[in-house]
Each structure stands twice: as structure tokens, then as C-alpha cells.
Amino acid sequence: MHTLEVDLGHRSYPIHIAPHLLTRADLLAPHLQTRQVMLVSNTLVAPLYLAPLKATLTSLGHQVETCILPDGEVYKTLDSVNQIFDALLEHRFNRTCTLIALGGGVIGDMVGFAAACYQRGVNFIQIPTTLLSQVDSSVGGKTGVNHPLGKNMIGAFWQPQLVLADTQVLTSLPARELSAGLAEIIKYALLGDADFITWLEKHLPELCAYHSERLGEAVLRSCQAKAQIVAADEREQGVRALLNLGHTFGHAIETHMGYGQWLHGEAVAVGMYLAARMSCALGWLTQAQVARVQALLQAAQLPYLPPAQMQVQDFLTHMAVDKKVLDGRLRLILLQDLGQAVITQDFPISVLHDTLNQVHLEAQQQACM
Incomplete structure (x- = not known):
């Protein structure tokens, strides 16, 4: 396993890169502040990888709720982010919760933006499942959604606590x-x-x-x-x-x-x-x-x-x-x-x-x- 650090002082975080990291409880546990975990994915990725990740989180004693969004860039909107807010509020998640983005760049950007906004900022973790998101969008804290007049025009800088790049999942990419x-x-x-x-x-x-x-x-x-x-x-x-x-x-x-x-x-x-x-x-x-x-x-x-x-x-x-x-x-x-x-x-x-x-x-x- 290769581990890098994004050096941002007290907001620094690790990037772990290797196959078969998705269920590594030892890598996830240090970055989960409290029991409340919201796992956000999409209809394409969730059937492949959500169950083993959720089982790992549950085994650590966390309350794990899920929010499954439609797949695709066309859904990178404020309406989709509102669905994340709805799930957080329905389950009464507080400001010590952690959001986890399981998916490509669209999911990562929206979950990061939701984390930046919910109760004025909560923690989140990136688990990118596409090559593009592993090498680019999951790292660096750019989050947001598209507007009909321009791409990524609504967003925030909000750094994750952890990036877990499991290269094994790339085998399922078209x-x-x-x-x-x-x-x-x-x-x-x-x-x-x-x-x-x-x-x-x-x-x-x-x-x-x-x-x-x-x-x-x-x-x-x-x-x-x-x-x-x-x-x-x-x-x-x-x-x-x-x-x-x-x-x-x-x-x-x-x-x-x-x-x-x-x-x-x-x-x-x-x-x-x-x-x-x-x-x-x-x-x-x-x-x-x-x-x-x-x-x-x-x-x-x-x-x-x-x-x-x-x-x-x-x-x-x-x-x-x-x-x-x-x-x-x-x-x-x-x-x-x-x-x-x-x-x-x-x-x-x-x-x-x-x-x-x-x-x-x-x-x-x-x-x-």
C-alpha cells in the first residue's frame, strides 16, 4: 500500500492507494468521529460495493444510513444535494457525523459540498470508484454542483478527512x-x-x-x-x-x-x-x-x-x-x-x-x- 499526505497543516489528510482497501476497517476507523455515518452512493456503484463497505462500518459499531442517488453528470445538481440533506435530517444526524462518498467524481463533489454546508460543516471521506476520481476529483477539496449556465459554478473548498483509492474497483469500469x-x-x-x-x-x-x-x-x-x-x-x-x-x-x-x-x-x-x-x-x-x-x-x-x-x-x-x-x-x-x-x-x-x-x-x- 502507498500512502501520501496532503499537507495542509491541521487539516492534512492521507491518501491510501492499493487494491482491496474498501473493507479495511483499520484505515477507516481513525477518521470516524462518532457513531453517525451517512454512506452516499449512486444506483450504478451501490449494487457493486455498498454492502461490503456498510458491513465493515457496522462491525465497527457505527449507525450507518444510506442515500442512493441517480447516476450521471446530469444529476450533479442542487436537487441531488438536497436529497442528501433530507436523508441527514430524517435520521437526525448531528454536526459530529461523517459523510462517506462512494462513487465517482459526481458523487464525491456532491457529498463534499453537502458536508461543507450541513450544519455549517461536517466531516467526510472520499472512496473514489473511477480512475478519474481517484487521480483528480477526490483530492484537493473542490466540491460543488453544476448550473445550466456553467459547470461547477456552485460549490466550496472543503477537504476530506481521508481518501481511500482502492485500485481493484477499477476492473469494473467500462x-x-x-x-x-x-x-x-x-x-x-x-x-x-x-x-x-x-x-x-x-x-x-x-x-x-x-x-x-x-x-x-x-x-x-x-x-x-x-x-x-x-x-x-x-x-x-x-x-x-x-x-x-x-x-x-x-x-x-x-x-x-x-x-x-x-x-x-x-x-x-x-x-x-x-x-x-x-x-x-x-x-x-x-x-x-x-x-x-x-x-x-x-x-x-x-x-x-x-x-x-x-x-x-x-x-x-x-x-x-x-x-x-x-x-x-x-x-x-x-x-x-x-x-x-x-x-x-x-x-x-x-x-x-x-x-x-x-x-x-x-x-x-x-x-x-
Whole structure:
């Protein structure tokens, strides 16, 4: 088992990474403050993993109640969070209770937000069951829900007490979900670890084949990168914004196409390719480096071109309400080199327009083939 710590002073917490952690009572017990535990999952994950986890918690003497939500990004809403509040209030849970998120990023984000709000803040634990949530959304304390006008626009920073990344559960993921998680792993390599890019180029076929040891290595390296960045900049006032590589473009795709139509990782993959193309247009990357990014995404069985029906203005409209807009200026995460990302608003808007237009034409051509 690998154990990392997210170093946030008195709010620090461990990330445990290994197969078969789901029922490890010794790892859960130290982080459960009182008897009251609310276990939140969804209709897809609960039939697979809820019973053994609930049995483990019950064996520790806890009062375990459950709240099962519908599955999917389309349900990442205030209405779903209200269902968690309803369950907590119906069972008269107090402010010493602990919420446990058993599921992917949608469940983790909503449970974290509910924990941040319920009685002005209660403890919660992340048990992520998708690759994407294990390497990204479960770590760092970003919680929240979507709004029809923008993704993740309503939320709070609220850190968990523990992240339990059981890599064995990844074997139950559909291939599309696995690839979506690989997009976030590729992101860590592109933004700050050139050696990791080389490692991924060698091992992506094994990762796509659910190779247990390789997946464990990828989760570990990704969590190490994120833990380091979060410890340096918890509230995203500086370096943490680098973790949004590909996300400004990606969130525009998710919002425009309708939440859940494109998986988050798929949209981020396209966003990273767009960032690479724009970086090339600015003279920072070579065409050979852009081709290398494209090859990485394709090896992970991810898209790199946006939906053919998305026009340039569609992107610009959604990107205008992105959280990284500051004083009316759009900030983007671009690449000065592979493995070296930068936060910038110092670019001609014409370069952004031209990049979106060129890639839009390529997407249309591909759709006609």
C-alpha cells in the first residue's frame, strides 16, 4: 500500500492507494468521529460495493444510513444535494457525523459540498470508484454542483478527512470511463512532468488493458503531483490553476453539449489538444510536439477534436463565464513546453479565434469521412 499526505497543516489528510482497501476497517476507523455515518452512493456503484463497505462500518459499531442517488453528470445538481440533506435530517444526524462518498467524481463533489454546508460543516471521506476520481476529483477539496449556465459554478473548498483509492474497483469500469480517467493522468504529465510523458507513451497500452500494477503506478504519480500542488495553493490563487489544463475548453464542450453527453475526461482531452494547438500558434510548441500530444490522446482511446456542431462562438460564449475569467479577461492554461504549463492572459484574442476555427474545420472534415 502507498500512502501520501496532503499537507495542509491541521487539516492534512492521507491518501491510501492499493487494491482491496474498501473493507479495511483499520484505515477507516481513525477518521470516524462518532457513531453517525451517512454512506452516499449512486444506483450504478451501490449494487457493486455498498454492502461490503456498510458491513465493515457496522462491525465497527457505527449507525450507518444510506442515500442512493441517480447516476450521471446530469444529476450533479442542487436537487441531488438536497436529497442528501433530507436523508441527514430524517435520521437526525448531528454536526459530529461523517459523510462517506462512494462513487465517482459526481458523487464525491456532491457529498463534499453537502458536508461543507450541513450544519455549517461536517466531516467526510472520499472512496473514489473511477480512475478519474481517484487521480483528480477526490483530492484537493473542490466540491460543488453544476448550473445550466456553467459547470461547477456552485460549490466550496472543503477537504476530506481521508481518501481511500482502492485500485481493484477499477476492473469494473467500462473502457470509456477508464479512458476518461487517463485524460486526467495525461494532464499531470503535460503540465509538469516530461518524464511522465515518456512513461505514458510506453505504458498506455497496458493502462488501457487494465494492468493492475501499471494503474497503481499511474494513480500514485498523479496523486503525488496533485497533493504537492494543493499543499502549495489550496484555494487556487496561483499554481493550482495549472490543474485546469484543458478544462476551460473542456467545460465549454460539456456545458454546450449537455451534461453527461461527453464524459469530463473526454472533453478535457479535447481541451488539452486545443491548448497544445494554441501554444503552437504562439510559437511555444512545435508541430511535432502537438503531434505527440495527439498521439498520447489517441493511444488512450480519447477524442482530440471537438464536436463538429460546436461553432467558434459557442466556445467563446461558454468560456466567457469560466471561473478563470478575471476582471473580464480570459486566462488560459497553455504549454510553453511539454511538461511546462503556464497560466496566461497575454495572448492575442485572434490566435484563440483562429485556433478554434481551424480545429472546428478539421472536426467537420472528420465527421464527413
